[in-house]
Amino acid sequence: MSQNGIHHVTAFSGPAARNVDFYTEVLGLRLVKKTVNFDDPGTYHLYYGDETGRPGTILTFFPIEHAAPGRVGIGETQETAFRVPRASIGWWTHRFIEKGVAHEALVQVLGEPTLRFRDPDGMMLALVGVAGAEGGFAWTGGAVPAEHAIRGFHGVTLLLNEAGPTAAILTDVFGFQEVGREGAAIRYASGAEAGGFVTLRAVGEFLRGRQGAGSVHHIAFRAADDAAQAAMVAKLTGTHGLGVTEQRDRQYFRSVYFREPGGVLFEIATDVPGFAVDEPVEALGRALKLPAFLEPHRARIEGQLPQVA
Numbered sequence: 001m002s003q004n005g006i007h008h009v010t011a012f013s014g015p016a017a018r019n020v021d022f023y024t025e026v027l028g029l030r031l032v033k034k035t036v037n038f039d040d041p042g043t044y045h046l047y048y049g050d051e052t053g054r055p056g057t058i059l060t061f062f063p064i065e066h067a068a069p070g071r072v073g074i075g076e077t078q079e080t081a082f083r084v085p086r087a088s089i090g091w092w093t094h095r096f097i098e099k100g101v102a103h104e105a106l107v108q109v110l111g112e113p114t115l116r117f118r119d120p121d122g123m124m125l126a127l128v129g130v131a132g133a134e135g136g137f138a139w140t141g142g143a144v145p146a147e148h149a150i151r152g153f154h155g156v157t158l159l160l161n162e163a164g165p166t167a168a169i170l171t172d173v174f175g176f177q178e179v180g181r182e183g184a185a186i187r188y189a190s191g192a193e194a195g196g197f198v199t200l201r202a203v204g205e206f207l208r209g210r211q212g213a214g215s216v217h218h219i220a221f222r223a224a225d226d227a228a229q230a231a232m233v234a235k236l237t238g239t240h241g242l243g244v245t246e247q248r249d250r251q252y253f254r255s256v257y258f259r260e261p262g263g264v265l266f267e268i269a270t271d272v273p274g275f276a277v278d279e280p281v282e283a284l285g286r287a288l289k290l291p292a293f294l295e296p297h298r299a300r301i302e303g304q305l306p307q308v309a
């Protein structure tokens with residue numbers, strides 16, 4: 001299987017407890033890591049995914065208790081979509097009605113049934129019914145019956161002034177190929193099973209986004225290891241003339257960041273070492289985990305964080 005594609009998506013949310021409740025109890029994802037924002041340890045960093053938090057299944061949040069809502073605009077992620085088995089879309093529609101989740105009528109997008117909905121902060125999400133997704137990675141020990149469980153990401157939609165410069169990065173650096181067009185949307189695929197799609201929606205001059213609760217902060221793409229990441233960085237700086245950060249150790253992966261030409265913050269994250277590096281798979285997400293450099297400050301950090309499940 002291709003190791004290209006989306007590694008994780010990171011967003012801002014409002015209150016942490018409400019975020020945990022929605023993503024675990026309503027969507028049935030597994031909380032695979034409870035840690036803090038390494039750059040701002042007074043804030044949680046919550047990771048949701050499949051059983052082990054495989055790349056392509058991971059949605060992460062920085063919850064801020066009193067965050068103002070964001071407004072989607074140019075240079076931002078407009079929609080984050082998950083995969084579910086095609087036959088499960090009806091079950092999910094019923095669940096959203098039952099749980100009072102804001103959602104739209106089912107539509108076909110590039111030939112796939114798409115159920116758009118919002119989380120409690122107004123973040124724009126979708127479920128895409130994918131034929132054959134039944135066998136994909138999932139969390140089957142959670143609040144949603146195994147047969148209907150989310151199978152990682154389908155992909156993201158980026159709202160841009162123009163598609164070309166961003167498309168060049170996707171195709172040349174991350175190995176995506178154009179697979180379809182519909183209206184202002186152009187879809188690119190990487191071949192990865194989960195997190196394999198990026199759709200660019202070019203709308204010309206338009207309001208810029210304002211980041212807040214419900215806004216996606218960045219999209220991380222996969223690199224198998226440090227060497228694969230270094231090769232991508234060489235292309236970004238050499239061929240595309242972009243500035244890239246130094247590599248940062250994020251404990252569960254190693255990352256570099258750059259602003260793509262359309263204005264969206266991109267990251268390249270290694271597949272290694274993964275979330276089982278500091279706690280066993282059975283226990284993922286239960287205890288607050290801190291990197292070694294923050295461990296001496298645990299008592300103070302725990303005292304500042306709100307209570308979550």
Ligand code: ZN
Nearest residue numbers: 010218220267
């Ligand atoms: Zn990230």
